[in-house]
Amino acid sequence: MILFRYLTREVLLTMSAVAGILLLVIMGSRFIRYFSDAAEGDFPVNILGTLMLYHLPGFMELILPLAFFLGILLAYGQLYMNSEITVMVACGMSPTRLLKVTLLPASAVAVLVGVCSLWLTPAGALKTAAILEDQRSRLDVSVLAPGRFQEFGGGRTAYISGFNDDGEMQDVLVHEQRQPGDEGAYNFVTRAKTGYQETRMDTGSRFLVLNDGERYGVTPGRRNAERLTFERYTLRLGLSRDRQELDSLEYTTTAALWRDGNDRAQAQWQWRAGLPLMVFVLAIMAQPLSRVNPRQGRFAKLLPAVFLYVAYLSLLLAAVDAVGSGAWSTVLGIWPVHGLFLVLGLLMIWHSQRKGMR
Structure with missing residues (x-):
């Protein structure tokens, strides 16, 4: 129990630091874009905070899996450098038990990602689109700023x-x-x-x-x-102009996507449902990648890990496009991509254990 709390705290603290930095960069970029639109008079400045708040779940569903992946790499890498995991293994902690300890905080992160992707993100996207459409539908002078055309x-x-x-x-x-x-x-x-x-x-x-x-x-x-x-x-x-219908699949609830047999709807549903699963797959791959030689430094495998994450995300997006366009079966969907990287992670763990025994 003490080791579980210690390892979980190290991983979650590192994940929080990484997520905070990534969130600051992404939200800063979006804020600058919105602020530029507000300065042009597209909408009042006083709704900027509301727009950023509704965008937050959409940012978190993508940031949290990457932050948790890097959190395991950096936290366990530091423990390997300090020979702490070596001591734990010598005291009877097997790699399988270490994986179980890793998957427990992964479950909490996956639940949070699932809440964002399945519920909060589409609701926030709909609110954002409704606010912007409401501003476009108005012929209002409230957005005028002194000294500008x-x-x-x-x-x-x-x-x-x-x-x-x-x-x-x-x-x-x-x-x-x-x-x-x-x-x-x-x-x-x-x-x-x-x-x-x-x-x-x-x-x-x-x-x-x-x-x-x-x-x-x-x-x-x-x-x-x-x-x-x-x-x-x-x-x-x-009068206010007729508003455009907000019928994009991005704004559709997950339950409605599940009932819709359209290829694009099924692709969108599988993307949302696959993000929590992605957390577990990344956690499995992160454990063997975090094993480093003390002389290498804990950042030795950071670049290969980032390339692996980019490949994973790129294949997922390609599969979503293929399913949505009808070029790939909706029955198979994007699940083979998750299965491929799950098998890859298990092979990496097996190889790491064999290397450790040698």
């Missing part, structure tokens, strides 16, 4: 210098480009001292109300133009 839907581009204490926009400039199919040849440029957005609760329509300004109707290449001076001008932003 930004599009806010309907072929409109706006510029504001800032906001006053009452929250009204100051020095507003709106350019309306004629859309294909619209009647008339004019493009409109509207300038106003102040402006604000107003929503009619009875109809749900949104309006941009402009005060003290001028409106010009111009046609590129012509000298004549129309000019209108106003004290108050209301520009209808319109």
